[in-house]
Amino acid sequence: MSGREYLFLRARHVKYFRRCLQVLPFTSVTYDTSRMAVLYFALSGLDLLDGLSELDKEERQHIINWIYSLQILPGNDRDEQACAGFRGGTTLASCRGESSCDTVSQLDCGHITMTYTALASLIILGDDLSRVERPAVMAHVAALQCPDGSFFSTRGGSENDMRFMYCAAAICYILQDFSAINTTSATKYILNSMSYEGAMGQGTHLEAHGGSSYCAIATLHLLGKLDSSLSRTQRERLVRWLVERQSGGGLQGRPNKPPDTCYAFWIGATLQILGALDYLDTAALRQFVLSTQDPITGGLAKYPNSNPDGLHTYLGISGLSLLRKDNLKPVDPALNISQQALSHLHQLHKNISKNSTVPC
Amino acid sequence: MGSTANNITTEENTTQAPGEEHDDSLDDGSDGEAWVFYRERKEWADITPVPQDDGPHAVVKIAYTDPFTDVYDYLRAVVVKGELSERALYLTEDAINMNAANYTVWQYRRKILRHLGSDLEQELNFCREMIEMNPKNYQVWHHRRVIVEWLGDGSKELKLTEIIFSQDAKNYHAWEHRQWALKTFKLYDRELDYVDLLLEEDVRNNSAWNQRHFTISQTTGFTKEVIQREVEYTKAAIAKVVDNESPWSYLRGVVQHCEGSLASVGDLWEWxxxxxxxxxxxxxxxxxxxxxxxxxxxxxxxxxxxxxxxxxxxxxxxxxxxxxxxxxxxxxxxxxxxxxxxx
Incomplete structure (x- = not known):
C-alpha cells in the first residue's frame, strides 16, 4: 500500500449526487430505462452522507410524485396486473395515454429492479407507501418467477438470474407479503448456483461471483432462510471465498480480477450478513475505496483514476458505511438503505399490522 | 409539445454533468454520414412524432441529443400505432444504436421480426455487431439467445463467444451464453481442448477453470479415473504458478467428488x-x-x-x-x- 492517506470528500459527493438528481450527460444515455435506479443511488447516497436535508420539502414531494407517476396502474385483469410494477423511465410512458393497443401494453411494462429501487427510494424519502398498488405489484412479482425458481425482470422477455431474485425478495420484504415467491424453488435455485468454489454464480454451473453471491445470501436472509439453508461447512467455505476476494486492499468480484469499488458493498455486505465482516482488513479496504474518489467532480469510480458513475459512487459509499467510518449513517446490508430508513419501514409495517383495514 | 426534451437539451449547456465531459457532436448512429432527421424524411411524413412526457418535475433527466429525441419521438409514434413494418424495424436499429440497453426497443424489434417473418440469419449478423460493440450489455446477449432459439441452430455461438474472449477471456455474459449453447445444442466435443488453450494462454483465468468443471460435469462426470486425471492436470498447472488461487480452488472442487475425503486422493499431502x-x-x-x-x-x-x-x-x-x-x-x-x- 502506498503511504498516502486519502481523505473522504463528503461535500463533493453530496454535490455529485445532487447533480445526478438533476441531469445526466448524454454519455449516460444507457441509463434511460433505469433512471429509477440512478435516482435510488443518489437518494440513498445522500441519505448515508446525511445530506438529504439539502432537498426541501417541495423538492422531496416532487420526487415522490415522479416515482409514483412511473407506477403502472392496471385494471383488475390478472394479465394486466402481471405487467404492473414501476417503470425505470418515461421512454414509452406517454404512449399509454395515446393508445390502448396491444403493442403499448406489452412493451410499457414494469421492471422488477425498478420496482425495488422505486420502493426503496420512497422509503428513504419518508413516504408511507400508501399509493403503492400492492396487489398489482405482487401479481407482477409472482408472474416473473420461472419454474427453476429464478426471476425474469419484465414480462416482455428478459434473461433470468439471481439479480432479479434478489429484487423480488426485497420487494416482498418491503411490502411484508411473501406470497408472490415460491420460496422452495427460489432456495433450490440459490443452492444449485453454489459452485465448486464455494460461492454463488448467476445460475447453475456459472462462475462464482461477488454480485451473485450477495444477491443469493441477501435473498436467503430476507426470506428468513439463511440459517436453515446453508450447512456449517458451506457457510465456512463461503466466508473463506468472500474473504479471499480482498486483493491489494480492495475487493474483487472473482479470483484473479482487479479490485473494484462496487465489491466493497457486494462482498462487504455479504460478509456483514454472515457476521464475518471483521475478517477483512477494513483499513486497507477503506483506503482503496477512497483512492477511487474523483477529487474534482466528486463521485467514485470502478478503479482509481477512472471516471465516476452513480452506481460505483453509491456502492463505494455504502461499502464504506459498513465499515462505520467517515461519519456515514450505517447501512442495512440486506436492503441496502440506511438503518434509519429501515426503521421507518419497520414503523410502517407495525402500522399496517395494527390497522387491518389497510389492504395488503 | 416536445418542449421537455428541448428543455433538457438546453440545460445540458449550463449544468456541469457528473464526472464526464459532454460530447456535443450529434452524429450518433449515423456512421459518419450526415444525419437526416426522421422529421425531414419523406417516407416518414405520414407519422406525427410522439414526444416524451417526463412530467413537470422530472428528476435524473438525461441530456438527450437532438437526433436521439428525433428517433425516440418516432419510435413512440410507431409503438402507439402498433406498426409492425420494415421501416419500424429500421427505426429500432437506429434506436438500439443510440441506446443498446433499452430493453423495450429490443422487445419491440422481436415483435416486428416475428410479424414480418424476417430473415433471422441477417438478424444474427446485426446482433453479432451489437455484441461486439457492447460485449457487457445484457440485452444484446438476451436477444442473441432468443434469435438462436427461434432458428434452432447454435452452430455459430461458440465462434461468437471466442471472438469476445479474444478481447476479454473473462466476460461473464459470454461464458453464460457459451454454457447455454453447449447445453442446448450438445456441442461439447472440443470444449476441453478449448479450455486447455485458454489455460495455456493464461493459467490464472478463473472462468476457464470453471468451464473445465462445467464441461466435465456435463460429459464424463467425475469418475474415479477422471478425478485422477484432473488432479494430475491441476498439479501440473500449480507447478507452473504456485501462487494462483484458481487451480487450488479447482483441485479442492475435484477431490470433493471423491467418496470419502480430501485426503483419500493419492499423495496430495506428500506433494x-x-x-x-x-x-x-x-x-x-x-x-x-x-x-x-x-x-x-x-x-x-x-x-x-x-x-x-x-x-x-x-x-x-x-x-x-x-x-x-x-x-x-x-x-x-x-x-x-x-x-x-x-x-
Missing part, C-alpha cells in the same frame, strides 16, 4: 509437503495443507494433538507473514480449530 519443504509458502498452498489436516482431524481423533499444533503454526504464519491482509480471518480459523479439535 504439498514437498513443495513446502522446498520453500514454497504461497497462502494457497498453506491453506490447502490446513484443509487436508482439518479433514484428517475430523476422521482420526488420535492424530488431533499433533496435527492441531501444526495447523496453529500455519495459521500463525499466515496471519503474521504470508497473508497479513487476512490476519483477522486466520486468527478466527485458529480459534475455530482449537475449539473443535483442542483437548
Amino acid at each position: 504439498c509437503q514437498k513443495m513446502h519443504d522446498e520453500g514454497q509458502c504461497s497462502p494457497h498452498l498453506l491453506t490447502f495443507m490446513l484443509d487436508l489436516m482439518e479433514d484428517r482431524m475430523e476422521r482420526q481423533p488420535d492424530l488431533r494433538p499433533t496435527l492441531l499444533k501444526r495447523c496453529l503454526e500455519i495459521c500463525e504464519s499466515l496471519a503474521t507473514k504470508y497473508d497479513r491482509i487476512r490476519r483477522e480471518y486466520w486468527r478466527y480459523i485458529e480459534r475455530n480449530l482449537s475449539h473443535r479439535f483442542g483437548a
Whole structure:
C-alpha cells in the first residue's frame, strides 16, 4: 500500500449526487430505462452522507410524485396486473395515454429492479407507501418467477438470474407479503448456483461471483432462510471465498480480477450478513475505496483514476458505511438503505399490522 | 409539445454533468454520414412524432441529443400505432444504436421480426455487431439467445463467444451464453481442448477453470479415473504458478467428488509437503495443507494433538507473514480449530 492517506470528500459527493438528481450527460444515455435506479443511488447516497436535508420539502414531494407517476396502474385483469410494477423511465410512458393497443401494453411494462429501487427510494424519502398498488405489484412479482425458481425482470422477455431474485425478495420484504415467491424453488435455485468454489454464480454451473453471491445470501436472509439453508461447512467455505476476494486492499468480484469499488458493498455486505465482516482488513479496504474518489467532480469510480458513475459512487459509499467510518449513517446490508430508513419501514409495517383495514 | 426534451437539451449547456465531459457532436448512429432527421424524411411524413412526457418535475433527466429525441419521438409514434413494418424495424436499429440497453426497443424489434417473418440469419449478423460493440450489455446477449432459439441452430455461438474472449477471456455474459449453447445444442466435443488453450494462454483465468468443471460435469462426470486425471492436470498447472488461487480452488472442487475425503486422493499431502519443504509458502498452498489436516482431524481423533499444533503454526504464519491482509480471518480459523479439535 502506498503511504498516502486519502481523505473522504463528503461535500463533493453530496454535490455529485445532487447533480445526478438533476441531469445526466448524454454519455449516460444507457441509463434511460433505469433512471429509477440512478435516482435510488443518489437518494440513498445522500441519505448515508446525511445530506438529504439539502432537498426541501417541495423538492422531496416532487420526487415522490415522479416515482409514483412511473407506477403502472392496471385494471383488475390478472394479465394486466402481471405487467404492473414501476417503470425505470418515461421512454414509452406517454404512449399509454395515446393508445390502448396491444403493442403499448406489452412493451410499457414494469421492471422488477425498478420496482425495488422505486420502493426503496420512497422509503428513504419518508413516504408511507400508501399509493403503492400492492396487489398489482405482487401479481407482477409472482408472474416473473420461472419454474427453476429464478426471476425474469419484465414480462416482455428478459434473461433470468439471481439479480432479479434478489429484487423480488426485497420487494416482498418491503411490502411484508411473501406470497408472490415460491420460496422452495427460489432456495433450490440459490443452492444449485453454489459452485465448486464455494460461492454463488448467476445460475447453475456459472462462475462464482461477488454480485451473485450477495444477491443469493441477501435473498436467503430476507426470506428468513439463511440459517436453515446453508450447512456449517458451506457457510465456512463461503466466508473463506468472500474473504479471499480482498486483493491489494480492495475487493474483487472473482479470483484473479482487479479490485473494484462496487465489491466493497457486494462482498462487504455479504460478509456483514454472515457476521464475518471483521475478517477483512477494513483499513486497507477503506483506503482503496477512497483512492477511487474523483477529487474534482466528486463521485467514485470502478478503479482509481477512472471516471465516476452513480452506481460505483453509491456502492463505494455504502461499502464504506459498513465499515462505520467517515461519519456515514450505517447501512442495512440486506436492503441496502440506511438503518434509519429501515426503521421507518419497520414503523410502517407495525402500522399496517395494527390497522387491518389497510389492504395488503 | 416536445418542449421537455428541448428543455433538457438546453440545460445540458449550463449544468456541469457528473464526472464526464459532454460530447456535443450529434452524429450518433449515423456512421459518419450526415444525419437526416426522421422529421425531414419523406417516407416518414405520414407519422406525427410522439414526444416524451417526463412530467413537470422530472428528476435524473438525461441530456438527450437532438437526433436521439428525433428517433425516440418516432419510435413512440410507431409503438402507439402498433406498426409492425420494415421501416419500424429500421427505426429500432437506429434506436438500439443510440441506446443498446433499452430493453423495450429490443422487445419491440422481436415483435416486428416475428410479424414480418424476417430473415433471422441477417438478424444474427446485426446482433453479432451489437455484441461486439457492447460485449457487457445484457440485452444484446438476451436477444442473441432468443434469435438462436427461434432458428434452432447454435452452430455459430461458440465462434461468437471466442471472438469476445479474444478481447476479454473473462466476460461473464459470454461464458453464460457459451454454457447455454453447449447445453442446448450438445456441442461439447472440443470444449476441453478449448479450455486447455485458454489455460495455456493464461493459467490464472478463473472462468476457464470453471468451464473445465462445467464441461466435465456435463460429459464424463467425475469418475474415479477422471478425478485422477484432473488432479494430475491441476498439479501440473500449480507447478507452473504456485501462487494462483484458481487451480487450488479447482483441485479442492475435484477431490470433493471423491467418496470419502480430501485426503483419500493419492499423495496430495506428500506433494504439498514437498513443495513446502522446498520453500514454497504461497497462502494457497498453506491453506490447502490446513484443509487436508482439518479433514484428517475430523476422521482420526488420535492424530488431533499433533496435527492441531501444526495447523496453529500455519495459521500463525499466515496471519503474521504470508497473508497479513487476512490476519483477522486466520486468527478466527485458529480459534475455530482449537475449539473443535483442542483437548
